[in-house]
Amino acid sequence: MDDLRQDRPGRETGDAIQDEREAADPQAERLRHIRDLLEEDRAAEVHALLEDLHPSDISNILESVDAEQRAALVELLRPGFDAEVLAYLPVDLREDVVDLLEPKEIAAAVAELDTDDAVDVIQDLDEDAQRAILENLPPETRALVEQGLTFPEYSAGRLMSREFVSVPEFWTVGRLLDYLRAAASADESDLPEQFYDVFIVDPMLKVRGAVPLSRVMRARRSVKLNEILTEDIRVIPATMDQEEVARMFRKYGLVSAPVVDGTNRLLGVITVDDVVDVIAEEAAEDLLALGGVGEGDLYRAVLDTTKSRFSWLAVNLVTAIIASVVIGFFEATIEQVVALAVLMPIVASMGGNAGTQTLTVAVRALATRELNEANAMRVIGKEVLVGTVNGLLFAVIAGGVAIAWFRDPLIGMVIAAAMIVNLICAGLFGAVIPLALSRLKIDPAVASSVFLTTVTDVVGFLAFLGLASVVLL
Amino acid sequence: MDDLRQDRPGRETGDAIQDEREAADPQAERLRHIRDLLEEDRAAEVHALLEDLHPSDISNILESVDAEQRAALVELLRPGFDAEVLAYLPVDLREDVVDLLEPKEIAAAVAELDTDDAVDVIQDLDEDAQRAILENLPPETRALVEQGLTFPEYSAGRLMSREFVSVPEFWTVGRLLDYLRAAASADESDLPEQFYDVFIVDPMLKVRGAVPLSRVMRARRSVKLNEILTEDIRVIPATMDQEEVARMFRKYGLVSAPVVDGTNRLLGVITVDDVVDVIAEEAAEDLLALGGVGEGDLYRAVLDTTKSRFSWLAVNLVTAIIASVVIGFFEATIEQVVALAVLMPIVASMGGNAGTQTLTVAVRALATRELNEANAMRVIGKEVLVGTVNGLLFAVIAGGVAIAWFRDPLIGMVIAAAMIVNLICAGLFGAVIPLALSRLKIDPAVASSVFLTTVTDVVGFLAFLGLASVVLL
Numbered sequence: 001m002d003d004l005r006q007d008r009p010g011r012e013t014g015d016a017i018q019d020e021r022e023a024a025d026p027q028a029e030r031l032r033h034i035r036d037l038l039e040e041d042r043a044a045e046v047h048a049l050l051e052d053l054h055p056s057d058i059s060n061i062l063e064s065v066d067a068e069q070r071a072a073l074v075e076l077l078r079p080g081f082d083a084e085v086l087a088y089l090p091v092d093l094r095e096d097v098v099d100l101l102e103p104k105e106i107a108a109a110v111a112e113l114d115t116d117d118a119v120d121v122i123q124d125l126d127e128d129a130q131r132a133i134l135e136n137l138p139p140e141t142r143a144l145v146e147q148g149l150t151f152p153e154y155s156a157g158r159l160m161s162r163e164f165v166s167v168p169e170f171w172t173v174g175r176l177l178d179y180l181r182a183a184a185s186a187d188e189s190d191l192p193e194q195f196y197d198v199f200i201v202d203p204m205l206k207v208r209g210a211v212p213l214s215r216v217m218r219a220r221r222s223v224k225l226n227e228i229l230t231e232d233i234r235v236i237p238a239t240m241d242q243e244e245v246a247r248m249f250r251k252y253g254l255v256s257a258p259v260v261d262g263t264n265r266l267l268g269v270i271t272v273d274d275v276v277d278v279i280a281e282e283a284a285e286d287l288l289a290l291g292g293v294g295e296g297d298l299y300r301a302v303l304d305t306t307k308s309r310f311s312w313l314a315v316n317l318v319t320a321i322i323a324s325v326v327i328g329f330f331e332a333t334i335e336q337v338v339a340l341a342v343l344m345p346i347v348a349s350m351g352g353n354a355g356t357q358t359l360t361v362a363v364r365a366l367a368t369r370e371l372n373e374a375n376a377m378r379v380i381g382k383e384v385l386v387g388t389v390n391g392l393l394f395a396v397i398a399g400g401v402a403i404a405w406f407r408d409p410l411i412g413m414v415i416a417a418a419m420i421v422n423l424i425c426a427g428l429f430g431a432v433i434p435l436a437l438s439r440l441k442i443d444p445a446v447a448s449s450v451f452l453t454t455v456t457d458v459v460g461f462l463a464f465l466g467l468a469s470v471v472l473l
Numbered sequence: 474m475d476d477l478r479q480d481r482p483g484r485e486t487g488d489a490i491q492d493e494r495e496a497a498d499p500q501a502e503r504l505r506h507i508r509d510l511l512e513e514d515r516a517a518e519v520h521a522l523l524e525d526l527h528p529s530d531i532s533n534i535l536e537s538v539d540a541e542q543r544a545a546l547v548e549l550l551r552p553g554f555d556a557e558v559l560a561y562l563p564v565d566l567r568e569d570v571v572d573l574l575e576p577k578e579i580a581a582a583v584a585e586l587d588t589d590d591a592v593d594v595i596q597d598l599d600e601d602a603q604r605a606i607l608e609n610l611p612p613e614t615r616a617l618v619e620q621g622l623t624f625p626e627y628s629a630g631r632l633m634s635r636e637f638v639s640v641p642e643f644w645t646v647g648r649l650l651d652y653l654r655a656a657a658s659a660d661e662s663d664l665p666e667q668f669y670d671v672f673i674v675d676p677m678l679k680v681r682g683a684v685p686l687s688r689v690m691r692a693r694r695s696v697k698l699n700e701i702l703t704e705d706i707r708v709i710p711a712t713m714d715q716e717e718v719a720r721m722f723r724k725y726g727l728v729s730a731p732v733v734d735g736t737n738r739l740l741g742v743i744t745v746d747d748v749v750d751v752i753a754e755e756a757a758e759d760l761l762a763l764g765g766v767g768e769g770d771l772y773r774a775v776l777d778t779t780k781s782r783f784s785w786l787a788v789n790l791v792t793a794i795i796a797s798v799v800i801g802f803f804e805a806t807i808e809q810v811v812a813l814a815v816l817m818p819i820v821a822s823m824g825g826n827a828g829t830q831t832l833t834v835a836v837r838a839l840a841t842r843e844l845n846e847a848n849a850m851r852v853i854g855k856e857v858l859v860g861t862v863n864g865l866l867f868a869v870i871a872g873g874v875a876i877a878w879f880r881d882p883l884i885g886m887v888i889a890a891a892m893i894v895n896l897i898c899a900g901l902f903g904a905v906i907p908l909a910l911s912r913l914k915i916d917p918a919v920a921s922s923v924f925l926t927t928v929t930d931v932v933g934f935l936a937f938l939g940l941a942s943v944v945l946l
Contacts, residue, residue: 032847064848213687271743287837288755309863341814360766372501389775
């Protein structure tokens, strides 16, 4: 394990720091306190505590309590409910909380949000709930939200906010400042709560460039915006997939980016806070998919969880039965040399583990585009080589163990040969399977490991028992 | 598989969009073009192409070519080398590129970076390279970078930039604007290239609050900063672990945050673009660790990769041998009923897969803090229940298959009972092992699966063969 640890020396440091933090974790403290107060029916005190909290903290508390306490908390939060709390909740819990409130109350709360958050809160609710809330929104907000919902799920159009600052390029810095000050005092402005760039547009609303606020603030009033604008900015088509948006933000270190329609007209803006969740979810999705589970699993009820996991296990049962059929071919051999039954899982298991290593690297690198058509052959070649070298090493070790255990050099030779064959196959198929699935537009994170396990089990048992039946009988 | 697909309906949409994109992927196009030019020794043309590219794109190209072409490209980039290219490269490749350049050249390039990027580039190099570059930096930059390096690895102090805007609270908006304009035209300013908040400090440099730029721009010149500052901001201790910083940025949707020392004095600022990488790496680290590989695996040479994976496989070999020893106890039983050898991998494999499902959910939820002491017992209870229900279902299926295959109801009963026992254990230990490791401050992503596989293999073989030896003989 030493080498593995060297790969991430930060862990120790991280955990030490985390340790200090946990010793006096104010959030766990607070949660315990609120739970105690709820149990003693001291609602007024809970209410006072909640009032000072960030919506994200309130959503955390709603996540951590049971359904009864959650209902009690929502009751307390009801007057002037802050819809941002909904935006921070996991989807499953969001539905539960929405069910506890009246559509009118939710609509009033949602109307206060920027359009991107409003769309985010509404899009995952079921259709009836969506309609009920939309009907209660002010007409203008409703139109913007409904437009947002016309974009495909997981597209840039769903992520963008419709509130942004766009001005013509002939404006000066002074005129921009005057405009923003006037809009702010008019109070009925549709200025975003927070923004980071001013977008420069032509009369047709086509994006010409952007000026970051920090650059505006450094420029004198007389400076024209077209003198300080950046023309070479990343513009996002509204139909772009959100993972691609996230990759772009990460790649270019963006904080906000304009979203445009097919004719390059400015539709909205995506800010990094919306993208951060997508970035975090991207890798998490692959992790869960490789483990054979779906998202939101933690919050599902027992029967829902059982159902969603059942299908994955059923697929694996088929794989296991195929492996058993292979073993079945060699019943006569095993009957004569029972030691084979004892040793055979070793070959299959080592193949499975070696293959999973390759598979994990390949799935991750495909997701980040580090692995692509351009270097696919090189990666496959490398994996086969790694499999060969490790195959040789473990052939010696496993062969030695088998000889020491069963006092039979032939059994040692058989397990050694099978180990080499299976570890080479593991490297080859661990790389080829995800690449092939990705080419076929099937998510490699979801489907790769079933195919891989089938290969390493079948090859493992076939090589070991097949060789044994030739050499030993 | 249907249920799994329902869990992430976005995949299809995403892949369809990706498909369009790939059809005319300008980056793959460009890469191919550059490779062709390199092979034909048309350096001038390559140079012209590279000149217009973002540093992130150049780093991508360096990643995708082989070592020889990389050296040729670095030679072209040499005059006025942009150190941001280094910041975007994966650590292993960064060292290769650094080796191709003179310390003086790198120092000149690094001096142009903000301190956070300078520290980022230098920190992962080996000590000799670090010293050589530091010695060639201008004294002031060198002092800031060396200070940055005194903070623990993976801490906020390493992530922060020392360039920020901080002003006293009695200033007005007008004075702030005049100050920024004057600093900008003095040109020798240490203003950051980009900033999003102005920090308000007292005479002791203690942080009193922050004003987002978009709020400054909406306020008239006469407005005092202390009238518009936000006092309740998230302040980051320099020693905070970077994963905790990332969690905070994500949780509160931050774009920048002040970093302070133990006495709350302002030291620097962390911006979201630095955090985005940490967020993305956090989940990726767990994914790779669960798969038994380290980071940067894709770029390692064959022998390094082999070595780093060997240790994980060696641990798994021990696990596999333990399982074999268990099988060895029942050699006599298997000799009499060979069908047992055929069927036994099914029970172990189903236990392993079911346990991995639970394990994946638990490891992920521990990383996001969704799973913690407060709900640990509830999650364990749920997993045992899910294991029981799926155990019952697969007992019926596997029992049926065994009876149909070997025409022996007793074998069917034995596999059914063993399946129930193993799937309950899988759920129990799939949740308990990562929780226990996390309590012991051992990274659950790295170590959980070895322990789990040992449990599900041993319990699987023991339950199946043990029951068989009682019932069948």
